[in-house]
Every structure is written in structure tokens, then in C-alpha cells.
Amino acid sequence: MTETPEATALIPAPRRIVLDQHRHGRLDEGTRLEAGPGTEGVARWLRATLGAATGFPLPDGGGRPEGGERESRLALSIEEDLPPEGYRVVVDGPAILIQGGSAAGVFWGAQTFRQLLGPDAYRRAPVRPGREWDLAAVTIEDSPRFRWRGLMLDVSRHFMPKDGVLRYLDLMAAHKLNVLHFHLTDDQGWRVEIKRFPKLTETGSWRARTKFGHGDSPLWEEKPHGGFYTQDDIREIVAYAAERHITVVPEIDVPGHSQAAISAYPELGNTDVIDTTSLSVWDSWGISENVLAPTDNTLRFYEGVFEELLELFPADTAEFSEFVHVGGDECLKDQWRQSPTAQARIEELGLADEDELQSWFIGHFDKWLSARGRRLIGWDEILEGGLADGAAVSSWRGYRGGIAAARAGHDVVMCPEQQVYLDYRQHGGPDEPVPIAYVRTLEDVYRFEPVPPELTADEARHVLGTQANVWTEVMEDSGRVDYQTFPRLAAFAEVAWGSLPAPAERDFADFERRMTAHYRRLDALGVGYRPPTGPLPWQRRPGVLGRPIEGAPPNK
Ligand code: ACM
Secondary structure: OOOHOOOOOOOOOOOOOOEEEEEEEOOOOOEEEEEOOOHHHHHHHHHHHHHHOOOOOOOOOOOOOOOOHHHHHEEEEOOOOOOOOOOEEEEEEEEEEEEEEEEEHHHHHHHHHHHOOOHHHHHHOOOOOOOOOOEEEEEEEOOOOEEEEEEEEEEEEEEHHHHHHHHHHHHHHHHOOOOEEEEOOEHHHHHHHOOOOOOHHOOOOOOOOEEEEOOOOOOEEEOOOOOOOHHHHHHHHHHHHHHOOOOOEEEEOOOOOHHHHHHHHHHHHHOOOOOOOHHHOOOOOOOOOOOOOHHHHHHHHHHHHHHHHHHHOOOOOOOOOOEEEOOOOOOOOOOHHHHHHHHHHHHHHHOOOOHHHHHHHHHHHHHHHHOOOOEEEEEHHHHHHOOOOOOOEEEEOOOOOHHHHHOOOOEEEEOOOHEEEEOOOOOOOOOOOOOOOOOOOOHHOOOOOOOOOOOOHHHHOOOOEEEEOOOOOOOOOOHHHHOOOOHHHHHHHHHOOOOOHHHHOOHHHHHHHHHHHHHHHHHHOOOOOOOOOOHHHHOOOOOOOOEEEOOOOOOO
């Protein structure tokens, strides 16, 4: 038994835990894995994961155990007394029970069980053959606060190859996060194969060079950057996520953040304002003024894109799989103001201005998706000019959009930039690599409250949950993504899952204590997190310009 038993260092902390250090359970060569009805997928995951880490075969435990009562046994079952994603883990003598209100609940219980086993359970091969896997006897009962516990990954600004995405799904699962918001398109790259429009990836998925550092940096990386997921890659990612009870919500960003698409198909842009044939995939950062033209051709084109997308991201029984994210953020209107075509459309539709034109554009896809049994979700700009029933909002410009949306009866995912943009720097020191925006420490994220106090209980019911957003302009590789994302994602996971008190009353010291055990888990997983003492030499980026903002973030 270790000095600090893993059971007292769980992240996220469970609702209820009863520990008996005088009794034990164990996993050994003979442990049988008994999968009750509906838990076969979790058994497969456990056998693959813990089997690799321990070297134990975990044979099927169906039927009578040959070793009788003393034989160790890991039994999975779905129990109706538990909430859908809730679970119970009981370690007591030779029997270990992992029970859930659904297969998802059993899976989250299995994640907790893995934490109980210690950091070596996160490795892919045994490092101490012959060791005993002893556990203190424990009963844990747990269930999540929020249904939407998300991570947004921007794979457009810097492409993350498929293996990296699968790895992030594993990291999300280890933190009981269940929605991957997959930001697949932007000005700097189109990342999903669309068969009827091959140039989206032939032309749109790469750029000849990349700005190194933030927009004002004079540095360039003078080599092509790019990549995309084939349709089978996407199917694999979606299926891999589903095995981990994670839903992937794809984002195709319209009508702004679309320069990569316009560079592939110049007719999508405002051809009466600029020569769109001269555009290439953007190689710097910021907000491009090259936005989609509000024409029938553009609408038909994107209907074609979404038709293929709906097949790749089926709305099956998984929670939230009906959602399709259409972006809608930061659409500059200068070209629409200058475009006779856009102005004629405003006139024809009887709209007041360009903001209403954007609202019409988003509204079109809202109806189009609804007619196909889907739900639209977009960044909070989509509220401007009115939003159809059923559409949901990702509240990123502070809480305000989320508050307005919830009051208007729309579902909301809270992801205010001032709180949970993980590209923002996590320390004010000079060694912080490519520092962006405000300082958001581990403690700041731990004290993030997704439900603003302004909402009544009824309005707060529209808060589906929360997500942390990882924008990758200054994250050129997975090491940089790890550094920005961890350890803060562990604090975020506790906020999204746990039943924490009000921010000021949260016991950050206890969280830090538990993090000492969690860092060992992240080490075993090979996560390049930011150490509490600051960046390691190879995590620094001396001389690479960021864009820090001094002072505390505005409270909005
Ligand atoms: C965003 O950060 N533009 C959603």
C-alpha cells in the first residue's frame, strides 16, 4: 500500500467515498472479468487497457469461477438505482464491482477504478512484472453535475494528425469528459474530406508557410503545413470516441473563418468585391475579412458539405450526437457592405443590415438541419438577429451570451474565454512560452463556475454544461497542445463533473494535494503538462512573440 492511497487522490473527486485501509482487494493473474448485459464494450476497454498495463489476461468470468469464493473477480453491471452516468465502485476482498446506471456510468466507474490502481495502470506494458496490484477496500458512489463536459480542439490552425486525436479522446475519457467539439475548418485549413468537393482538402488543407508566434511575430516557419482526415479517419475517430462514451460534435465554421474554403472554391467568396482567385489558405493569425458570399450557390455548396457530414457523424442514441456546430463567430461584414450582391440580398429579404444577413444565413442552416432531425449549435454571435427554437449556443464572449440564450429558452454550453480558453497563458512569468491574453492559472480554472448567479433555477436548466477550448494558433505540435491543456484540463474536469461549492469556498489546497498523484498518472500517460514549477527547458519558446494582456480579465 502506498503512503497516500490513490483512493484519496481521485480526480475528479467523487461525491461519496468510504475507505477501509484495513481491508484489501487485488487484481492478479487469475482475476476474471464478468461483463453483465450491456457492459460488454466496457469489458473490452478494460481488458485492452488494464490487460496491457498489468499483463493479466482478465479472462471472461461468465459461469462459475473455478477457484470458488476466493478467486478474484471484476464484475461489471448496469443497475437501475443509479443515475444514467452515475456509478458505484466497490472493492472488498476478492470481488470488485463496477456498477453504472448505463454503460456510460460503468465506463466512468472503470476510469475511477483505473485511478485506484495507481499510475502504472496508465502504462501500455507492465514495468514491474510479477508485482501485486493491491487496493484498499473502498466504496465510491458518484455521478456528474453536467451532461455536457467538453473539450474543443482546433485542428485547423495547426493540424493534429489522427493518432493525436485518438490520444486526446483517451485523455478526455481519463478525465470523464464526454464531448469533443471538433473545430474542423477555419481560415488556415480545411481538415475533413468532402468527396463531392475534393479541392477543399487538395487546396484547402495546407498552407505554404506558417506564422511562428502570434500575429505580430516577425518569424515564419518556412515549410508547408497541412493535413486532413479522410472520411474513414473521421468514422474511426467517431467510433473510437463512442467506445469511450464520448460524442464528437463537428464544427464547420460559416460564414466567417472561411478563407481556406474560398481559396479552394473562389466562387464561394465575395467575387464582386475582391479577386477571390488570388486568395490562398491564410498563413497568419487573426480574423480574415474574406467571408462567404450570401448567395444561393454558397448555400447549395454548404448543404452538400453538411450532407456528407451528417453521414459521418450519425445522430444515433449517444447524447448530443444530434448537434452540428456551424460556427458563426467573428464574421467581419466589410465585404458584405461593399458587395452589390450582398446588398441586393439584404434588399430582397427586407433585412435591416448585414447583421441580419448573417442571422438569415445561420437561420437557413438551422432550418436545414432541423428538417433532418439535427440541432444547430453555434458561437454566441448567432444570437444576434434572432435564433430559431431548438438551436443552442456556445457562450464564449463571457457569460453574457449564455445568459441571454438561457433566458430566451435556448440550451447553452458555457465556455467563456475569460475563464476556460486554454490557449491563454497559465503564468505571468517571462519563461511562459508564447504568452497569450490573460493569466489563467490552474487555480483560476479550478474556481471557474459554469452557471452564472444571474440565472434562475429554471433558466439554469438550459446550461447543458461546459467546455474548455483549445485554440492552436501558437501550438505548433502536440507538445505545445499538452502544455497548454494540462494540468488545467484536470481542474476543468473536476468543475464539469464534480459537485463543488461556490468558487471562493473550493478547497484548492486539497485539489493540489490530489494533483501530486495525478501528475504521476499524466507522466505514465506521456502528457507534456506544465509542471507547477514552470516550463521545462524544452517547453520554452524564447524569442517567440505572444500577445499577453495585462491584468485580470474583465468580468463579463
Ligand atoms: C472564438 O473564439 N472565436 C469562438
